[in-house]
Amino acid sequence: MGCICGQDKQSMQAYLQPLQQVLNRYAREERFLVPILQDAQEAYGYLPAEVMREIARSLNISFTKVYGVATFYSQFHLRPRGRNVIKVCTGTACHVRGGGEVLKAIQNVLGIEAGGTTPDLEFTLETVACIGACGLAPVIMINDDTHGRVNPENIKSILDGYRQPVHTEVAAG
């Protein structure tokens, strides 16, 4: 038992295989909780409940405690994130140069709010306070790429460049 998502034992074992590799790199001690969570997130893209439950079990600490640590740090994500993470700058310079309009345009194109992820898991949309590239305002980052002087009109074509070829249609919210 211990499964809350309806998977059978065997597929659960396979699902937890990447986590086992993470756990094998550390002593089973509570002090390694944060690095284990970081590595697990790296392996799964986010921190699924079952992964956190298994981490709790293996470190012999309570599930609630693991959840508490994971929700304390903003670096940890409890829901799946998109393959591409968009960060829209909402700092002063970008705001003055129309950053708000850019954010609205992206929300319209993707059909999600800031903080959300498209159902096809292609994009996650986030806002940040400043990217430190005010000379290029308004600025957005997609993964590690910086796009400067964006405007509501060219947003769609920029995003399309990040879609996988098989997924051509725009996901509806």
Place this chain on the structure above:
Amino acid sequence: MNKITFTIDGHTVEVERGTTILQAAHSLGIDIPTLCYHPDLSLHVSCRVCMVEDVRSGRLLASCATEAAEGMEISTRSSRARRARRRNVELLLANHPRDCLSCYRNGSCELQDITFRLGVTKEDVDRLRGEQRSFPDDETGPALRREPNKCILCGRCVRACEEIQGIAALGFAGRGFNSIVTTAFDLPLSEINCANCGQCSAVCPVGAITEVSEINAVWRALEDRDKFVVVQTAPSIQATIGEEFGLEPGTVVTGQLVAALRLLGFDRVFSTEFTADLTVLEEGWEFISRIEGNKDLPHITSCCPGWVKYAEHNYPDLIDHLSSAKSPQQMFSTLAKTYYAQQLGIDPAQIYTVSIMPCTAKKFEKERPEHRDSGYQDTDAVLTTRELARMLKEVGIDLVHLPEEHYDSIMGSQSGAATIFGTTGGVTEAALRTVKEVLTGEPLDRLNLGFLGRKEAEVEIGGRTFKIAVVSGLAEAGRILDEVRAGRSDLDWIEVMACPHGCVGGGGQPRPNSKAIMDKRAQGLAQLDRSNTIRKSHENPDVIRLYEEYLGEPQSGRAHELLHTTYQARPR
């Protein structure tokens, strides 16, 4: 010299080094307000309500966490200290619901008391009022309900769950304004490894965690002319309910309790001690057969439902060591709807069984699907000590001034052995009194195992030495079970009570609930045991009659059918 001298409000005091300012002030009769502080838990220092001023430096100090130092000059009443306390309470209230009038803790809320004491006004709070939390309530029960919006983040429940019970089902999640005390992924308490012990509800200063109330269901049954309502009172209640009516902890009010229950309208008033004696016989015989067959030792007691659920989650591999004997509550209810119904010639469908318990886990226990041996749900309703007090107060029954009455027969007599079930070590002592007499014909000397935490002892019975252990608090129980799991095999008997000091420290007992108070309650029960003329379970005349007329012998077929149960492995 391990003493230091300093002044509080101009009084010079000499205290042991390491004494906190809060403790020193208390010894002078100065009661500094606190919220997150609890004498039985570690320090958290989050509420900042216990501020005092260091007069020389003008610094504000949290008195619960600051040790007094030589030559220190402390003011507990300077305007800076008072202003700081007040402001901190105002900030708590700024994000606290204003439904005091209908809150379960109205009148017993520590935040409410402190608000009144410090003279905080509505205007003060309104100035600070901003965004409000809105978390959903957890009302899935069956034992505990949570209202996170009332939580003041003092962390007393979190510490009780981790430090006393070793479960940590509750914890802090989120950060800053979004901080909340919750479970992993906000799962309902009913779906996780919570033992339902209710220690969280016993230490919560506000209405954020309480028992699921069954008061209305019991009123309905009492008003239903077709129902024959039978009530049982757990051993500890007689030594604790007095506190709800202003009596000193440990004051024994057995006769008044019986009278009060009759006044409420119960058709029969019985004592769970009757079936505690029965549990001793069934479990004692089970223990004897395990010794003789050298099987499933150590034998582990199972009368505490919080402990049973904890074991099912954490030690499913040791479940066979648990006694199969039902808890006294469940034995009682089963017999009420079988044996007693037959004796009285009443249709068991008409019988409604209520138990008055020190415990929130009993509310969970009664819902277990195993407990339908009478053909009906054996126990219909469980009221905590606190809930019964509420019912009595609602209709103005002043327990303290009632003339004493006796329990009804044929399920109302009890031995002193059964009385001490309400405290740690009691079950063990009661069982061994009977086991020793059965095996050797000799009486057992007083063991006096009541205490906090863990105690081991050796008892000689008929030339053989038995090694027994008694633990209370699930964290402590976990440690001893880990030893058993790791191969420690010299123990013959382990008694486990989930709550500190056993049922007198139960999650459903009157608040406040601290070790000092539990000690007094346990002393009240011990005194009852000493004064009882029947001190051994097997000499309880009602129990003897029950076996003669209905069950046959301990561990007989019928006894097994009605008085024993099974357990199930649960996920961690």
